[in-house]
Amino acid sequence: MDMDDGAPSRRALVGEAVRLGMTYLCLTALIYGAATQFFEAGPGQADPKGFAGYSMLVDLIAGVTSYFVMSVAVWKFRRSKMIYNVIVCFIIATCVAFADFFVMREVYRVFFASANLNYSIRANVEDLFMCWVAFFGWSCVFLTLLFSLDVRDRERRLAAVREEALSAQMRALRYQINPHFLFNTLNSIAGLIEEGxxxxxxxxxxxxxxxxxxxxxxxxxxxxxxxxxxxxxxxxxxxxxxxxxxxxxxxxxxxxxxxxxxxxxxxxxxxxxxxxxxxxxxxxxxxxxxxxxxxxxxxxxxxxxxxxxxxxxxxxxxxxxxxxxxxxxxxxxxxxxxxxxxxxxxxxxxxxxxxxxxxxxx
Known part of the structure; x- marks a missing residue:
């Protein structure tokens, strides 16, 4: 795997992150959809009328952007201590979730003013919480991916160092043979010359x-x-x-x-x-x-x-x-x-x- 300055390369990271992200989003959507159908409001229950989920296109664009920003932040701010990384993931997921909520609310106010949506936090708190859970879960999964790539990179580098050391050792031992043989042969040649x-x-x-x-x-x-x-x-x-x-x-x-x-x-x-x-x-x-x-x-x-x-x-x-x-x-x-x-x-x-x-x- 290509590496750059000891960190996973962008090409390798993006490839695995995209595959992992698609799997994560599909599973999250599956669970969320099943939960929505199971806990769907009955005839006598009130409709919350929140703005989240009103436009699939807006939600998709906002979600992809938020996942990208969050992934870059996790990549840049991660350190070697895992407890520190978990706290960082919690903070990043919280900040991105609230930023995503307020930005989407303004977009809905501009483009869907006539839809009569409820923009209060109280009406959308459940969706805000679900968004934060999804973001925090992805940040932890992405952190695990980075850790896995780092471990594989260290193993590859260690194997390369061991192979180079082994090769150098064998070459050194091999080069000790030729001078020994050459010394004996030159003595034999000198002896033949002395004998005429x-x-x-x-x-x-x-x-x-x-x-x-x-x-x-x-x-x-x-x-x-x-x-x-x-x-x-x-x-x-x-x-x-x-x-x-x-x-x-x-x-x-x-x-x-x-x-x-x-x-x-x-x-x-x-x-x-x-x-x-x-x-x-x-x-x-x-x-x-x-x-x-x-x-x-x-x-x-x-x-x-x-x-x-x-x-x-x-x-x-x-x-x-x-x-x-x-x-x-x-x-x-x-x-x-x-x-x-x-x-x-x-x-x-x-x-x-x-x-x-x-x-x-x-």
């Missing part, structure tokens, strides 16, 4: 350029298919393959239907990076990395395992590694409490990182 492997270093630079170009175009608030995430990781592994081609192997095990599941972009990159750093980088022999994914009911389970030195025992706390900490932070920002993430030794010489996420597809 200029060709392999050049290939790693080209692979790094391709990978960064792809990842920097991704929206961290947008989920990708698991197959697309695997494609990105293959580009990343191509970079690391330049250094560990003789000691690293990568295996993927997942059904075809699981490849269509949605995951946060680059959520696997820190896990695979840690598998290379703490597995391949810490061992002299052959190291395997396994990536598996399964669907269990309405959950997606993704597991990354790698070889590790046997002497590294005991679970590693989640907050010790930058990569693992970022994974947990992104999942918390994206799914609130609907996620699980565990990381630690699964068996002697095997390290496992497991994700449990809601099952989602496009």
């Amino acid at each position: 492997s200029a060709t392999r270093a050049e290939q790693m630079v080209l692979s790094l350029s391709t990978f960064l170009r792809t990842t920097l175009t991704l929206d961290p608030f947008h989920d990708v298919r698991l197959s697309e995430e695997l494609t990105l990781q293959e580009e990343y592994l191509e970079i690391e393959h330049q250094r560990f081609s003789d000691r690293m192997s990568f295996h993927i095990d997942m059904p075809d239907d699981v490849r269509h599941a949605l995951v946060p972009s680059l959520i696997l990159q820190p896990l695979i990076e840690n598998a290379i750093k703490h597995g391949v980088g810490a061992m002299a022999g052959q190291v395997s990395i396994w990536l598996s994914a399964r669907r269990e009911a309405d959950r997606l389970q993704v597991v990354v395992e790698n070889n590790m030195p046997v002497e590294m025992v005991g679970p590693k706390p989640l907050g010790m590694g930058v990569g693992l900490k970022n994974v947990a932070g992104r999942l918390r920002a994206r799914f609130q409490n609907d996620w699980q993430f565990t990381a630690g030794p699964a068996a002697p010489g095997v390290y496992r990182a497991a994700l449990d996420l809601p099952w989602r597809t496009e």
Whole structure:
């Protein structure tokens, strides 16, 4: 809904006020008409001969004008305290009702002088009271409409602020990943240069350029298919393959239907990076990395395992590694409490990182 300076916009307010006003007037007219028929004066009773209701056109014009003036007054003078607003509605309805009565009386005197109408307040007090009741009722209904619009506006603004905060948090966590990866890759390139492997270093630079170009175009608030995430990781592994081609192997095990599941972009990159750093980088022999994914009911389970030195025992706390900490932070920002993430030794010489996420597809 369009808003202007924290208040309901005129277009939205007029639209809902007109619909609400028509409903209110129809119901008021229905009740008033039924009451008039039920309490109609009998043959022996006197006719009050008041001027109210003599001309439907005059009453209609006066009523619409009074409702409009009263609505504008309620809109302008309302405050946050409800007791104050009710008193204001009472005062506005009283002033408008008497103003409406005296203005209509003068109009009838000018245009209906020959109608022999009674213009005294005593003869028209019942209609004056009914007019005040209708005005006071409408002012309260209109005040409720304004309050409802204000509440909806605050909810919309609060939701927008929360979404922006969540997006900013996810972007911040996402941007912590790339510098970490870039730092490790540049160290690897520097190591290849020191070893005299200029060709392999050049290939790693080209692979790094391709990978960064792809990842920097991704929206961290947008989920990708698991197959697309695997494609990105293959580009990343191509970079690391330049250094560990003789000691690293990568295996993927997942059904075809699981490849269509949605995951946060680059959520696997820190896990695979840690598998290379703490597995391949810490061992002299052959190291395997396994990536598996399964669907269990309405959950997606993704597991990354790698070889590790046997002497590294005991679970590693989640907050010790930058990569693992970022994974947990992104999942918390994206799914609130609907996620699980565990990381630690699964068996002697095997390290496992497991994700449990809601099952989602496009």
